[in-house]
Amino acid sequence: MSSHHTFADEPEHIGLLRETMRRFVEKEMPREKREEWDRNHTFPRDIFAKLAATGVCGLTISDEFGGQGPDIVGAVAVIEELCRGGPFMAGPFIHTAFYGGVNISENGSPEQKAALLPKLAKGEITFAYGLSEPDVGGDLASVRTTARMEDDGKTVVIKGSKRWCTGADFADFIYCLVRSGEPDARYKNLSFVLIPTDAAGLTMHPIDHMNLRYTLSSDVFFDDVRVPAENIVGGTDNWNRGWKMLAGPALDVEKIEITAVTFGIAQAAVEEAWVYSQEREQFGKPICAHQTVRHALVDARTKLQACRHMLYHGAWLAQEGRPCSVETSMAKLFVAETAVDVVLTCQKVMGAYGLSEGHDMQRHVRDIVGMPIVGGSSNMQRNNIANRLGLPA
Secondary structure, eight states: OOOOOOOTTOOHHHHHHHHHHHHHHHHHOOHHHHHHHHHHTOOOHHHHHHHHHTTGGGGGSBGGGTOSBOOHHHHHHHHHHHGGGOHHHHHHHHHHIIIIIIHHHHHOOHHHHHHHHHHHHTTOOOEEEEOOBTTBSSOGGGOOOEEEEETTTTEEEEEEEESSOTTTTTOSEEEEEEEOSOGGGGGGGEEEEEEETTOTTEEEEEEOOSSOTTSOEEEEEEEEEEEEGGGBTTOGGGTTOHHHHHSSHHHHHHHHHHHHHHHHHHHHHHHHHHHHHHHOEETTEEGGGSHHHHHHHHHHHHHHHHHHHHHHHHHHHHHTTOOOHHHHHHHHHHHHHHHHHHHHHHHHHHGGGGGSTTSSHHHHHHHHHTTTTTTSOHHHHHHHHHHHTTOOO
8 A cells, every 4th residue: 555645736846856755765764774873873964965966955945045945845745755764864954944944044134145045055054953051941032141242243252051952063053042131121132143163162062862863962052152243143133133033934834844853753653563564473464454453553544644734734834924823833732742642553563673673663762752842842832822822821
């Protein structure tokens, strides 16, 4: 049975994109390599260069700057297909096309767009997010990393630290949220600054973690790091105007991107269990012939289809430029929670093999259990939905 369902009205170019990505995963990301990358918390730069050469990093960037887009639905399809091979290419793709391409397209100054977007479209540079801090998770308006102007407004000096700065070890820039004024103003004195990872005074400490092991996450420390004022995202006019960048369309797309990873992992788990159930025999027949296994797999696939609809509905709304804060939060919430259930069901179908090397399932389990936490936790999404739908607090 073919397990590759697309929507009836999915444009032809997205079908071709999917085929290209599927062939890429089969050729460039065999299981023994995936296991090696997972063990070493890394991804292969040479294979990412081959991915970038297909042009997909430009799917979030307009043709004016060398991109193919913006095509959010196409970029989501790329994430979904790459996740068949785990997070190892989907991760760096997101750091380029989304952390870089979406944010600079949405918020960059004309000079930043001209300088950075052509390189991002080619996959030549990558970004990491500097949002969370040791004492700051969901409440981003409480950031303590400070930035101040010096040299008559020509230089920005950054002091503080960021936690869970995934990809800082390979990124060229940290897209960093800073407190650029008095703390009591909260939303009115936040700014974003592009900090080169090779800047003097910037140090990193890796954080070992069990999920999404295409790289290490990191603590990043800024000890009076100096960058030119041109590195303020959006230019100096956007000093103290960072909150609108954080809570704007880029955040909706961020929720879609992490939801696409979640969906892609769950899909890979369902497909692995689906194939395994037809090959493994117990009591004289394949285990898929036993009703408990049949029903478990059908329930998993049905939930997966519901996840697909929520994900692509959110992506389509974002692509059309329609308000979608509620729908993207609902997709993030529903897909993250449902995917955990789906993957654990698939792991049970595979029994001990779902816990051991030689199969991807144990990695799918490790990756999926973090998804209700990363990229805005499920409870943060519930709060956002309640607020947006006018439920009094």
